[in-house]
Amino acid sequence: MTPLDRAAGLGDYTLPQTAALEAESLFIIREVAAQMRRPALLFSGGKDSVVMLHLAVKAFWPAPVPFPVLHIDTGHNFTEVLAFRDETVEQLGLQLIVASVPEALERGLVAEESGGSRNRIQTPVLLDAVEKYGFDALFGGGRRDEEKARAKERVFSFRDEFGQWDPKNQRPELWGLYNGRVHPGESIRVFPLSNWTELDIWSYIAADEVDVPGLYFAHERDVFERDGMLMAVTEHSMPGPDHEVVRERVRYRTIGDATLTAAVRSAAATAHEVVAEVAASRVTERGATRGDDRFSEAAMEDRKREGYF
Amino acid sequence: MDLLRLATAGSVDDGKSTLIGRLLYDSKSVFTDQLEAVEATSRARGDEYTNLALLTDGLRAEREQGITIDVAYRYFATPRRTFIIADTPGHVQYTRNMVTGASTADLAVVLVDARKGLLEQSRRHAFLVSLLRVPHLVVAVNKMDLVGHSESVFEQIRAEFTGFAARLSLPDITFIPISALHGDNVVARSEAMPWYDGPSLLHHLENVYIASDRNMVDVRFPVQYVIRPQSSAYPDYRGYAGQVAGGVLKVGDEVVVLPSGFTSAVAGIDGPDGPVEEAFSPMSVTVRLEDDLDISRGDMLARPANRPMTTQDVDAMVCWMDAATTLAPGQKLSLLHTTRSVRAQVKAVPYRLDVTTGHRDETATSLSLNEIGRVRLRTTAPLFVDPYARNRTTGGFVLIDETSLATVGAGMITAAD
Numbered sequence: 001m002t003p004l005d006r007a008a009g010l011g012d013y014t015l016p017q018t019a020a021l022e023a024e025s026l027f028i029i030r031e032v033a034a035q036m037r038r039p040a041l042l043f044s045g046g047k048d049s050v051v052m053l054h055l056a057v058k059a060f061w062p063a064p065v066p067f068p069v070l071h072i073d074t075g076h077n078f079t080e081v082l083a084f085r086d087e088t089v090e091q092l093g094l095q096l097i098v099a100s101v102p103e104a105l106e107r108g109l110v111a112e113e114s115g116g117s118r119n120r121i122q123t124p125v126l127l128d129a130v131e132k133y134g135f136d137a138l139f140g141g142g143r144r145d146e147e148k149a150r151a152k153e154r155v156f157s158f159r160d161e162f163g164q165w166d167p168k169n170q171r172p173e174l175w176g177l178y179n180g181r182v183h184p185g186e187s188i189r190v191f192p193l194s195n196w197t198e199l200d201i202w203s204y205i206a207a208d209e210v211d212v213p214g215l216y217f218a219h220e221r222d223v224f225e226r227d228g229m230l231m232a233v234t235e236h237s238m239p240g241p242d243h244e245v246v247r248e249r250v251r252y253r254t255i256g257d258a259t260l261t262a263a264v265r266s267a268a269a270t271a272h273e274v275v276a277e278v279a280a281s282r283v284t285e286r287g288a289t290r291g292d293d294r295f296s297e298a299a300m301e302d303r304k305r306e307g308y309f
Numbered sequence: 310m311d312l313l314r315l316a317t318a319g320s321v322d323d324g325k326s327t328l329i330g331r332l333l334y335d336s337k338s339v340f341t342d343q344l345e346a347v348e349a350t351s352r353a354r355g356d357e358y359t360n361l362a363l364l365t366d367g368l369r370a371e372r373e374q375g376i377t378i379d380v381a382y383r384y385f386a387t388p389r390r391t392f393i394i395a396d397t398p399g400h401v402q403y404t405r406n407m408v409t410g411a412s413t414a415d416l417a418v419v420l421v422d423a424r425k426g427l428l429e430q431s432r433r434h435a436f437l438v439s440l441l442r443v444p445h446l447v448v449a450v451n452k453m454d455l456v457g458h459s460e461s462v463f464e465q466i467r468a469e470f471t472g473f474a475a476r477l478s479l480p481d482i483t484f485i486p487i488s489a490l491h492g493d494n495v496v497a498r499s500e501a502m503p504w505y506d507g508p509s510l511l512h513h514l515e516n517v518y519i520a521s522d523r524n525m526v527d528v529r530f531p532v533q534y535v536i537r538p539q540s541s542a543y544p545d546y547r548g549y550a551g552q553v554a555g556g557v558l559k560v561g562d563e564v565v566v567l568p569s570g571f572t573s574a575v576a577g578i579d580g581p582d583g584p585v586e587e588a589f590s591p592m593s594v595t596v597r598l599e600d601d602l603d604i605s606r607g608d609m610l611a612r613p614a615n616r617p618m619t620t621q622d623v624d625a626m627v628c629w630m631d632a633a634t635t636l637a638p639g640q641k642l643s644l645l646h647t648t649r650s651v652r653a654q655v656k657a658v659p660y661r662l663d664v665t666t667g668h669r670d671e672t673a674t675s676l677s678l679n680e681i682g683r684v685r686l687r688t689t690a691p692l693f694v695d696p697y698a699r700n701r702t703t704g705g706f707v708l709i710d711e712t713s714l715a716t717v718g719a720g721m722i723t724a725a726d
Contacts, residue, residue: 017312017391026593027552030534063538145384171716174412175705181714287342
């Protein structure tokens with residue numbers, strides 16, 4: 001369906017909201033390619049980064065995407081998602097750079113935290129990769145509807161030479177004018193999906209038939225309940241002696257660190273069914289599935305200050 | 310379903326956060342885990358009832374101090390429309406944040422406390438909405454429950470505001486009496502105010518007609534990025550990518566390229582899903598021309614008989630946004646206008662504007678943080694501009710400090726010569 005076909009339903013020259021969001025994202029992505037010296041796109045195989053990459057392909061068509069993709073590999077991955085990452089990159093002929101947390105642990109850049117979560121120690125690994133490759137801009141799939149701190153972050157989010165975000169010292173962003181100027185060592189995190197909601201992402205995936213990992217759709221899986229969340233039985237999340245393992249029909253609303261990301265009970269087996277499910281959902285995706293945001297009310301704000309995505 | 314961008318202005322005292330919380334809550338856009346977190350925080354703070362304002366407080370400092378510092382973006386959808394709210398703080402020291410939030414808004418909601426009537430702050434907000442040319446304004450007269458839902462209080466505020474607004478550029482003003490705390494006239498019409506026969510706030514937001522607000526007359530296409538694959542599949546493809554800033558560009562149209570002045574015709578337009586016959590704002594497309602011309606980022610396509618002004622001398626209203634520096638004659642800055650970046654020198658500051666009274670202080674020679682004034686600039690290379698009142702994209706620019714590289718000012722072009 002072309003934008004005009006979409007518009008036709010609404011009469012005179014009105015863009016429906018997903019087309020308007022798409023147009024805004026394409027502009028942002030091209031602006032980075034035009035302004036920045038060495039950008040990279042953070043790609044995890046998660047739905048937001050998949051949509052972001054899909055938009056990047058559209059932004060430069062028929063030319064190739066003019067920057068590499070970067071994956072911060074926690075070592076806590078869902079196997080299916082890694083396979084999806086590799087297939088996608090291969091199919092699009094992109095350069096993939098992997099910054100590995102296990103490798104960083106080995107060389108002593110970071111140390112395992114108590115509890116085994118690698119959420120926080122991703123940050124030094126990310127910053128190390130930025131320095132090593134000299135990236136001055138990183139595309140992230142973050143959305144403002146996800147979380148309170150993100151709601152206040154700019155599309156072009158300035159980071160100092162330590163990769164830190166200072167929420168009180170952000171560059172004003174007016175109209176569609178994005179200031180990507182940085183001194184050597186400083187960088188910009190760019191969020192082309194800032195104004196998309198979870199529902200927009202799924203509506204777009206359904207309408208554009210974007211390939212996403214199968215984990216996002218309902219499937220049978222052995223799970224157990226931990227802190228009120230459904231965890232899959234994997235090498236990264238094993239049930240304890242008190243946990244009862246049951247077989248459930250589930251899907252993932254978010255895909256992150258496999259030790260922390262929970263599944264939800266669901267019968268939604270297609271993108272269109274997921275759209276319907278998300279539209280009816282009364283719990284946010286992070287609230288439903290992410291152990292990492294439960295630590296404190298300001299968990300995300302603190303991690304961003306340290307240089308997190 | 311289309312998209313409406315709205316900006317809200319007001320302080321905590323006006324009940325602005327409560328209003329947004331109420332809109333989100335009553336339109337069922339608040340999720341249970343968010344609500345539980347807010348209820349827990351409310352209890353911990355000893356609030357009498359669940360404080361919906363907490364839904365919108367983002368940063369730690371804001372929660373601790375109970376204030377809004379920065380622009381926060383909120384999202385909600387109804388079956389009719391999706392909405393992006395730019396929630397901006399109301400105090401004078403955050404004028405730059407309100408200017409930022411209003412820059413992209415289709416509609417602004419200004420809150421007035423029914424007990425206090427029009428304050429200095431309300432006048433300032435109305436003035437900024439007018440300056441930023443937000444096409445639609447809603448004056449939400451809040452806390453009607455505290456004035457006995459009095460029609461005469463509402464009418465008095467409406468009359469006073471209307472008189473004051475006559476001097477501004479506010480083409481569409483709607484007055485709605487509400488109580489954000491109790492939800493009166495926010496989502497549903499209130500039974501407490503039978504004398505009011507207008508729409509609820511949400512009903513108005515869902516139905517206000519915005520399609521004609523964009524400029525569909527003057528074709529403006531700032532070239533953002535040149536796409537040349539040089540691949541075996543597309544050996545000769547040469548396209549100019551960008552977002553349409555005005556008018557309707559059609560395949561076959563004759564166009565002029567600025568600054569070169571060469572003309573050509575549109576051979577094709579590639580949209581995100583393939584070729585399209587025409588493109589309009591805000592579509593992002595790639596335009597192919599019949600002739601092989603030298604065109605790069607920062608150039609602009611227009612129609613030969615309808616061109617923007619090409620100028621190196623710019624007159625603008627500028628809002629200064631930097632605490633560390635002031636804007637003054639002689640100063641050199643970088644200027645970003647559409648996709649074009651040039652250097653500029655401040656030639657004069659003819660006056661500074663009192664954003665509350667509209668008074669022009671012609672003795673002023675500089676602008677400090679949050680101050681707005683008329684500024685004359687000379688640029689090192691020509692810009693292709695329209696008056697901001699005619700086109701917010703080709704009439705707006707930002708100023709960048711050449712040392713700190715921070716964005717320090719925002720300008721709205723009043724005239725060019």
